[in-house]
Amino acid sequence: MHDKTCDYWAKGAFVDDFTDDPNSIENADPKDMQVGGNHYIGHKIQPWDVIEEYELDYFEGNVLKYLLRRKVNRLEDLRKAAHYLAKAIQREEGRANG
Numbered sequence: 001m002h003d004k005t006c007d008y009w010a011k012g013a014f015v016d017d018f019t020d021d022p023n024s025i026e027n028a029d030p031k032d033m034q035v036g037g038n039h040y041i042g043h044k045i046q047p048w049d050v051i052e053e054y055e056l057d058y059f060e061g062n063v064l065k066y067l068l069r070r071k072v073n074r075l076e077d078l079r080k081a082a083h084y085l086a087k088a089i090q091r092e093e094g095r096a097n098g
Contacts (some may be wrong), residue, residue: 043068059088
């Protein structure tokens with residue numbers, strides 16, 4: 001059984017409520033939607049706003065994303081951020097030496 005509390009939109013509609021009309025998701029504002037949790041909902045600034053503003057690459061953006069999440073397993077999110085940061089550092093070292 002699917003738990004709708006894991007897949008809801010900030011405005012209160014469930015993702016499952018829109019599966020009958022595939023065009024409704026396409027017409028929705030992505031800032032009003034979060035699939036797979038609620039760890040960003042309710043904040044004025046979303047991680048992708050900062051990622052776009054600072055033109056962060058994939059690895060840098062994921063560092064930010066995992067730092068900003070507030071899920072149950074905070075230590076796991078910090079480890080994920082560290083993992084992406086290690087890759088970002090490795091890429092920068094390669095560019096500097098390359």
